[in-house]
Amino acid sequence: MAPEPPLLTMSGITKHFPGVRALDGVDLEVAPGEVHCVLGQNGAGKSTLIKVLAGAHRPDGGTIAWRGETVAPASPIAAMRLGIATIYQELDLVEGLSVAENVFLGHEPTSAGFVVRAGAARSATVGLLERLGHGEIDPGAPVGELSAAQRQIVSMARALSHEVRLIVMDEPSAALDPEEVRNLFRTVGDLTADGVAVVYISHRLEEIRRIGDRVTVIKDGRTVAGGLPAKSTSTDEVVRLMTGRDVAYVFPERPDPPAGPAAEPVLRVEGLAREGEFAPFDLELRPGEIVGLAGLVGSGRSEILETVYGARRPGAGRVLVDGVALRPGSVPAAVRAGLGLAPEERKAQGLLLMESVTRNVTLSTLSRFSRAGWLDRRRERSAARQETRGLSLRPDDPDAAIRTLSGGNQQKAVLARWLLRGCKVLLLDEPTRGVDIGARAELYAVIRRLADDGLAVLLVSSEVPEVLGLADRVLVLREGRVVHTADARELDEHRVLDLVMEGSPTA
Ligand SMILES: Nc1ncnc2c1ncn2[C@@H]1O[C@H](COP(=O)(O)OP(=O)(O)OP(=O)(O)O)[C@@H](O)[C@H]1O
Ligand SMILES: [Mg+2]
Incomplete structure (x- = not known):
């Protein structure tokens, strides 16, 4: 069988931002109907590359050939018209609009050149959602009310409302x-069976082989x-290419349980509950x-983490x-007592986007660097830098x-803030979401190390291996209830997945 001509060939793409060479000659070739994974460490340039392809960034140099012709998508809509759709790392839906309005935003369904009624957008949306196996989503629901x-x-x-031939997904599994x-994988399989190519970006290397x-x-x-076979290239090889070194992605060793009487718990949670979210929850940490x-x-x-932190009453x-006992529902009281939360939605809750790295790290410790109303910026910077390094x-x-x-x-900046602050109890919600494999091990x-120095950590993660590898003790939650508690060493991934899904209809 003669190899099919490539669908997409990006050659020598360069792009720089003030002071940063984000892309320095990237090549990418995608065949029709394939799943092509793009891997690289944080900051390697993956998102920038696909923004160039999507018409969101104009490249400084290089060429893009699409189905044999040179193109230069000048806007996301132009890229969509070519048949290239992008699912961004930070989704770009309009929260206040309905599902159907979002699907057909900027290109209402037409019939014989006429824009047709909203009813048509609705029924077309239903068809698309069903094709994706999600007929349960209400096309009239505001997007703001939907889960990630x-x-x-x-x-x-x-994406499918246009005639796409390529869908780019930037870390689609991070929030799932x-x-x-x-x-998601089933959907990807259906798309490629229809001849649609998928460019897939992820830091979860086991997904690449799947x-x-x-x-x-x-x-x-x-x-x-470029274009290594996904199934037969070893993880070690991929990691070496990404990082330029051998990475031991082993979890740090757990300390032996101390002899003698156990220390007093620093955090005690007694019967904490919120109607409709979680049943009475107890914990000694x-x-x-x-x-x-x-x-x-x-x-x-x-929800449990946020309630412990006082962000929910x-x-x-x-x-x-x-x-x-802490004053219920008070974040300042929790912070004064020594609690820190590195939240899941770092954009919404954690970061001041217009500020520098330094200020984001020193945000909750600023007073430490001021004297008589003067902020010592040099000390502020060097303190922040020590943590970020x-x-x-x-x-x-x-x-x-x-x-x-x-x-x-x-994500690392959010963590650095709490490290600098030096809290007693750190609540971590998905601490490695979007963090590359090299940085994860670090x-x-x-x-x-912080735990060895006496910090107590409560960790939430969607990645079961992470919970099992890092935690000493694991509580398994299902529908707001703790259904199992065990030493992490006594559990394995299959057992935990069985426990979290038992009784759920699709298990
Ligand atoms: N708008 C911008 N202005 C300045 N620098 C930018 C901008 N967007 C990206 N960069 C820089 O370009 C480089 C590549 O960033 P990019 O977001 O493409 O990385 P990535 O491979 O997607 O990383 P991650 O895995 O963390 O998402 C980084 O050094 C980043 O700081
Ligand atoms: Mg990215």
Whole structure:
């Protein structure tokens, strides 16, 4: 069989931003109907590359050939018209509009050249959602009311509302739980069976082998390997290409349980509950301990963390730090007592996008760097830099605007803030979402080291191996209830997945 001519060939693409060479000659070739994975460390240039393809960034140099012709998509709509759709890392739906309005935003369905009624958009949307296996989503519902997984489906329905031949997905699985990931993969399989090509970006390397056909690896804005076979290239090889070194992606060792009497719990949660979110929840967390909460999206894990932190008011129960009950529903009280939360939605809750890396890190410790009303900026910067260097945050520039950082590096800035603050109890919600494999190992080591120094950690993660590898003890949540508690060493991934999904209709 003669190889099919490529659908897309990007050659020598370059793009720089003030002070940053984001793309320094990237090549990418995609065949029709294949799943082509693009891998690279945080800041390697993946999102920038696909924004060039999507017409959101104009490249400085290089060429794009699409179905044999040179093109230069000048806007996302122009790219869509060519048949290239993009599901962004940060989804770009309009929250106040309905599902159907979002799907047909900017290109109402037409019939014989006439724009047809809203009813047609609605029924066309229903058809698209059904094609994606999500007929349960109401086309009239405001997008703001949908879950992360559902929004992604809407974004895909919008892509399919055009005649697409290529769908680019930038870390689509980052916000999904294992079952939703399975649905996503089924959708990807259906698309490629229809001849649609998929460019798939992810930091979860096990996904590459599951759905990828070929792999392109980008490092520092350059293609270091193009079109490797996904199934037969080893993870070690891919990681070496991405990072330029061998990475031991092992979890740090757990300390032996201390002899003698156990320390007093620093955090005690007693019967904490919120109607409709989670049933009475109890926990004792000791200094040096890492406890993981495993459960599906919607199992109540983030809600528990936020309620402990005072960001949600409990319906019942209380939270004690060092034996002292906190004022319910008060974040300042929780922070004063020594609680820190690194939230899941770093954009919405964690970051000041217009500020520098330094200020984002020192945000909750600013008073430490002021004397008599004067802010000592040099001390502020060097304190922030010490934390960000410990996490290998890139670029290593304390004055860079946080919004220009890649997704994974923004996550590191959120963590650096709490490390600098030095809290007693750190609540981590999806701490490695979007963080590359090299940086993950570093992050795990940092978290364990902090625990060894006496920090208590409560960890929520969708990635079961992460919970099992990092935590000492694991609580498994299902529909707002703890259904199992065990030493992490006594559990394995299959057992946890069985526990989190038992009784759910699609298990
Ligand atoms: N608008 C911008 N202004 C300035 N620099 C930018 C801008 N967008 C991206 N960059 C820089 O370009 C480089 C590549 O970023 P990009 O977002 O493409 O990385 P990525 O590979 O998608 O990383 P991640 O895995 O963390 O999402 C980074 O150094 C980033 O800081
Ligand atoms: Mg990115």
